Amino acid sequence: MSTTTFIDSNGAAIELDAVSLRFRRYGDSRPAIKQAVLNAIFSRSYAKTRDFWLFRDLNLRISHGQRVGIVGANGAGKSTLLKVISGIFYPTAGRVRVTGRIAPLIELSAGLNPELSGVENVYLNGAILGFSPAQMSAKMERILEFAGLEPFARTPLKYYSTGMLMRLAFAIATDVEPEILIIDEVFATGDAEFIQKASGRMHKLMDSSHIVVMVSHDLSLIRQFTSRVLWIDKGKIAADGKADDVCEQYLRSAQTPA
């Protein structure tokens, strides 16, 4: 049961209680009526959907003030865990509790519509993060200036270059002062000057957020920004502890062949 209530609380928190997630893959073929009919007739799975449990009874508690890094091999479930925390995937069983305004920087360009102009996209993206158009109008100038896109504010996004898109997305996503910041491999693409600006803002944002959860393959980045690190391996928390300790453990396991 998912509830959204507005409460006054002074502590941001993420709690996962016995969360299980069953992932469904429907193979290469599109699920079609033919299969459904055949399934019904033969009362068994004609075209097997390959279900697998990505998480089984996962428990995790992240409290106010923590900076958490997540490391692990590709496909271990790092990004999926972020998606469960941000509410994109709903747990098959268990409970996810998130207190605080959450800004998932999972994929920066997620809320952008190529048919709309820069300005219109700022409103759309802001609305997704919970801001009214009036609130976004107040931020508009600052966002466009930071992204360096004032001359292109009225141009549809489909004519933007990749760098321009990333700059706009980054400028919006980082201007919203979230309490919980979820970062999935976000690195700024752009020229040297923008990267400089972006990393400055990222630092400020991470300082002001109550909780930061970041996924990265860049261990030096993880060590620099986080104090607690989770090592996720095949959907399980293999290690959870001080950043340096867990990074060390993870590196060792990567070097010794299994």
Added chain:
Amino acid sequence: MLERTTIGIELVGWRRLSPAFWVSAIAQDLRLVYSFRHVLGILVANQLKVRYQRSALGFLWTLINPILMLSVLALFMSQVLRMEIRDYAVYLFSGLVPWQFFAAAISNGSMSLIASENLIRKVSVPKVIFPLAESLVAAVNMAFAILALAILLQFVRPGVNVQLALLPVGLAMYWLFAFGLALTTMTLVTYFRDCEHILQVLLQALYFCCPILYMPRQVGRFAFLLDFNPITHFMAFSQAAFYYGQWPTAQNWMIAAGGAAASMLLGYSVYKTYEHDYIYRL
């Protein structure tokens, strides 16, 4: 501050049979849609904008399109097919505009999740806002078309019927009927992409099963079959207001209200069943 609690397992199973579950589910979804009202507003505004952005006449097409469409059909049906209906354009208008609303709400609503796949996979939004936005867009377009044509058709047949007072009630029930049905067809289309094509054919067939181009009396002894089509009874409200100038019958009221309730009941329970599973099918 936003607090979100997500409990997985409790959504399925016997709890679904208790009325308390549905009351809390509806209350919760209303709150959720309210907290996403800005997204909804922007989706509706953008849909209206994107469609006409590049054209010279822009938003005016919302008005010109039904006028041209109506003119062509009225001319063809009355001159070529010799339709013997007085003030044919007025009759055609009173059925065609509501039909176009229905067709748009269903076919765009059905595709709405697939069209917003990018967004749904990357941010947490209540899925219901997508078909909701589509049916609101269709309703706005209908409102504009009714306004423009009702004024224009004053030249064909001047005067206003008192039955116009009932039109908002009729249209509200019609909207609920279309929205509930769109939730159901959206689920079907998202799960079985084949349904998209089947749906288009069914809509075309349904178009001819509604008294839009013709009058029930012209169907002869099969006219009673039209009463089995719930849309006939929704159209009775607009046809009463703009053409017949008679009050909708008790049967019209009962089937319209019952149809709206049944459609919402079906659509909402289908939606609640698959709400968290759609993402795996996109």
